[in-house]
Each structure stands twice: as C-alpha cells, then as structure tokens.
Amino acid sequence: MGLPKSLGGLEDNPVEALKAYEILASAEASVGWVTWNNHLACTFGRFLSEPSMKAVYGNPSHVYANSARPEGVAKTVADGYIVSGRWTLVSGCELADWFVLRCLVVSDGSPTTLGPGANLKLFFIPKAEVEIIDTWHVGGLSGTGSHDIVVKEAFVKKDYAVGFDSPVTIDNAYNRLPIGCINAAGCAALALGVLKAAIDELVAICLERVTSSKSPDLRDRATVQAAVAKSKTLLAAKRLQLHHSVEALWNDAQQGNTFTDEQLADVWAASCEAAKEARSMISEIYAVAGTVSLYKKHRIERVHRDIHAILQHGIIQPHWMNQAGMAYVGLKPTGAMFRT
Structure with missing residues (x-):
C-alpha cells in the first residue's frame, strides 16, 4: 500500500x-x-x-x-x-x-x-x-x-x-502525502481496531453468559450496557473524524496542492485523540467486565495490555496536540515531523 x-x-x-x-x-x-x-x-x-x-x-x-x-x-x-x-x-x-x-x-x-x-x-x-x-x-x-x-x-x-529532504523520485499523489501525520493516523487506526476487539468481546461474553437463574447476568448491569453504547458511538465518531481528515489530504494530493498547517493539524489532532480515547474506553470496558477481564482466555485481558503498548509510541504523544494547537492559533508548528 x-x-x-x-x-x-x-x-x-x-x-x-x-x-x-x-x-x-x-x-x-x-x-x-x-x-x-x-x-x-x-x-x-x-x-x-x-x-x-x-x-x-x-x-x-x-x-x-x-x-x-x-x-x-x-x-x-x-x-x-x-x-x-x-x-x-x-x-x-x-x-x-x-x-x-x-x-x-x-x-x-x-x-x-x-x-x-x-x-x-x-x-x-x-x-x-x-x-x-x-x-x-x-x-x-x-x-x-x-x-x-x-x-x-x-x-x-x-x-x-x-534524507527527509531528498527529492521524491516518483511524483504521484500517494508520494505527495506527508509521512509523519499519515503514520500517526495509522497508529490511531490500530488503536481503534483494538477498541473494536474489546467491544466485540464484551458483547460476545454478554450473549454467552445468559443464565436461567434469578441472578442478574453480565448484560443486566447498567455499567456494562452504558459502556457498550458509549464505546460503539465513540468508535464510529473517532473513525469518521480520522478518515475525514486524511481524506482531505488525499483530495489535495491528487490535485498537487500544498497542504496547509491547519489541514495537517486536523490529522495530527484526530490521530492523537482517537488513540487516547480508545485507550480510555478499553480501560472502562476492562473495568465493567469484572473478573472476566483477568483471564487470558478472554481477549479483553490482552487488548488491555496491547492498547497501553500502542499508546507508548512517539507518533501519538500529547506534544503533537500542542503542535496542532499552534497551527490553529496562527503559530508555526515547530515539530520536526509536523510537515514531513
């Protein structure tokens, strides 16, 4: 690709x-x-x-x-x-x-x-x-x-x-895309994928753990119901924002247009927020699932570890939000990879 x-x-x-x-x-x-x-x-x-x-x-x-x-x-x-x-x-x-x-x-x-x-x-x-x-x-x-x-x-x-300042040999729309923020968007997409895995696992466990006893099942808990609804909405919203910001760059790349700092900031900000919110939501899913989350046979345990590892990458650290904010308030972002 x-x-x-x-x-x-x-x-x-x-x-x-x-x-x-x-x-x-x-x-x-x-x-x-x-x-x-x-x-x-x-x-x-x-x-x-x-x-x-x-x-x-x-x-x-x-x-x-x-x-x-x-x-x-x-x-x-x-x-x-x-x-x-x-x-x-x-x-x-x-x-x-x-x-x-x-x-x-x-x-x-x-x-x-x-x-x-x-x-x-x-x-x-x-x-x-x-x-x-x-x-x-x-x-x-x-x-x-x-x-x-x-x-x-x-x-x-x-x-x-x-070097990053070397000439680009083949001039096509894809090669005109900035490497830095597109890479950040890719990391965010990974985080959203892991969030989807956590949601799917929680729903699957709810459907599997339906008993005939009078005791409430996992799916009867208000915290679980709210977490499922919240996570599905969050996933859809962050995915849409991320894709929309990258699509805007793609449209201009096809025309050979120069990207504005605000356009790049849109991708950086969407990436960082999508990843951060995915981590927060997965932690919430881990908590509401109760003791299920402790067992390695359930994917919630693994994705909880994976999402925290993903968020350690430098390409989606909080300082990129500061760089995006600089662009929005009329300052020139100083991050070495902001425009690369």
Missing part, C-alpha cells in the same frame, strides 16, 4: 490503509502493528532512485522493518558510508528482509553529536548485515518481536542513503 504501481503498489486513498490496519488490529494487534511498520519502511522508499527502489522493493515476498531513531553512526567513505549502531524497538525485525535505519552522518567538519546542524539520513540495509538481540520481553504487543538490532561496520552505497 505504500509503494508505486510500478512495484505492485496500490497508489490509492490512504484511508484504505487505515481500514486495513484497523481490521488487522481487531483480529490481533501485533499483526496490525507489524504491517503498519512495514508500510512506513515502504514509504521511505519514495526518496530512492528508481534503480535503488527496484532493488530494495522489487521482490513482492519481501518484508521491511525500520527505525527512525538516530541510534546509529554513518562514517562517510569513498562511494558510500560505513554504518554501525544499535537500534531499539525494531518491530518485525525477525521477519524483515530489508531494514531502513536512521543514522547520524559523520564527515570532516560535520557535527559528531545529535543537535543543531546534525546530518541525519536513512540507510537501506539488507538483513545479512543485521544481528537481532533478544530484548523484547513484554506484556503488550508481545507478538511484534520488537527486539534491538545491531549493525557492525556495514558498507552502504550512496544510492541507499536518503
């Missing part, structure tokens, strides 16, 4: 990607999460030359992983770079054939630490150069395999190193 048609990509409305993430996450959060991360690694390919893009993405069976954290160092050498580093939280690393990893580029006269003037690039590195360190021992999203990875003195050609 993040590749051009020449490589078998969809090149279509990004709302369809959001729907896919939500469906996958409603079945299993870790599957949706790895798919979402795989898509991000594919969108980074827009900055590659066409020959390099074909080399990295030409095999339709390949899977991709990435880390936008600048946790590696790339030393400039003739015809390329020598890359070394250790990256944390690289979701899907055990499945990946290619990795897109961000590094600080060091050359004569350039800054050697992160900060003002630092030269950061993304490097496309095959799995043969990557060592996986078994570090992912967690509760939520345990199936993502988000281990640490290590790269030691790997040579990367210049053609496989790009």
Whole structure:
C-alpha cells in the first residue's frame, strides 16, 4: 500500500490503509502493528532512485522493518558510508528482509553529536548485515518481536542513503502525502481496531453468559450496557473524524496542492485523540467486565495490555496536540515531523 504501481503498489486513498490496519488490529494487534511498520519502511522508499527502489522493493515476498531513531553512526567513505549502531524497538525485525535505519552522518567538519546542524539520513540495509538481540520481553504487543538490532561496520552505497529532504523520485499523489501525520493516523487506526476487539468481546461474553437463574447476568448491569453504547458511538465518531481528515489530504494530493498547517493539524489532532480515547474506553470496558477481564482466555485481558503498548509510541504523544494547537492559533508548528 505504500509503494508505486510500478512495484505492485496500490497508489490509492490512504484511508484504505487505515481500514486495513484497523481490521488487522481487531483480529490481533501485533499483526496490525507489524504491517503498519512495514508500510512506513515502504514509504521511505519514495526518496530512492528508481534503480535503488527496484532493488530494495522489487521482490513482492519481501518484508521491511525500520527505525527512525538516530541510534546509529554513518562514517562517510569513498562511494558510500560505513554504518554501525544499535537500534531499539525494531518491530518485525525477525521477519524483515530489508531494514531502513536512521543514522547520524559523520564527515570532516560535520557535527559528531545529535543537535543543531546534525546530518541525519536513512540507510537501506539488507538483513545479512543485521544481528537481532533478544530484548523484547513484554506484556503488550508481545507478538511484534520488537527486539534491538545491531549493525557492525556495514558498507552502504550512496544510492541507499536518503534524507527527509531528498527529492521524491516518483511524483504521484500517494508520494505527495506527508509521512509523519499519515503514520500517526495509522497508529490511531490500530488503536481503534483494538477498541473494536474489546467491544466485540464484551458483547460476545454478554450473549454467552445468559443464565436461567434469578441472578442478574453480565448484560443486566447498567455499567456494562452504558459502556457498550458509549464505546460503539465513540468508535464510529473517532473513525469518521480520522478518515475525514486524511481524506482531505488525499483530495489535495491528487490535485498537487500544498497542504496547509491547519489541514495537517486536523490529522495530527484526530490521530492523537482517537488513540487516547480508545485507550480510555478499553480501560472502562476492562473495568465493567469484572473478573472476566483477568483471564487470558478472554481477549479483553490482552487488548488491555496491547492498547497501553500502542499508546507508548512517539507518533501519538500529547506534544503533537500542542503542535496542532499552534497551527490553529496562527503559530508555526515547530515539530520536526509536523510537515514531513
């Protein structure tokens, strides 16, 4: 969904990607999460030359992983770079054939630490150069395999190193979309998918636990009834707002129009609020379901762990709401990824 048609990509409305993430996450959060991360690694390919893009993405069976954290160092050498580093939280690393990893580029006269003037690039590195360190021992999203990875003195050609300011090789509507807020929308869609799983599970338990005794069933509790009604309404509302804000960008991308800060703010704000409200609603479902929530055989227990893991991602943290608010009150947002 993040590749051009020449490589078998969809090149279509990004709302369809959001729907896919939500469906996958409603079945299993870790599957949706790895798919979402795989898509991000594919969108980074827009900055590659066409020959390099074909080399990295030409095999339709390949899977991709990435880390936008600048946790590696790339030393400039003739015809390329020598890359070394250790990256944390690289979701899907055990499945990946290619990795897109961000590094600080060091050359004569350039800054050697992160900060003002630092030269950061993304490097496309095959799995043969990557060592996986078994570090992912967690509760939520345990199936993502988000281990640490290590790269030691790997040579990367210049053609496989790009920056967020690199020219976009193939000019199509999808490649005109901003990477940052679209990625935030994808994370929000995952959260909504997990919320749907919690709602469906609670309703299923209510229908299964109908007894002939005089004691009230789970579905007879006022708190449960209210939670089901509230959660269904919240899910529909947040989904609609999220899709509407992304659809607006898509319409302008097709026309080649420049996005306003307010349009981008709409996506950032919708994403952050959808994810936050999904977490709050799932916690409420967990509470009203009572002792059922404690047992791993019921999905409510797992989705409660998963939603809290999803909300730890930096792309939907509260500071993006501040950035959106800056745009709404006429200030210029300062977040590095706000417009990227």
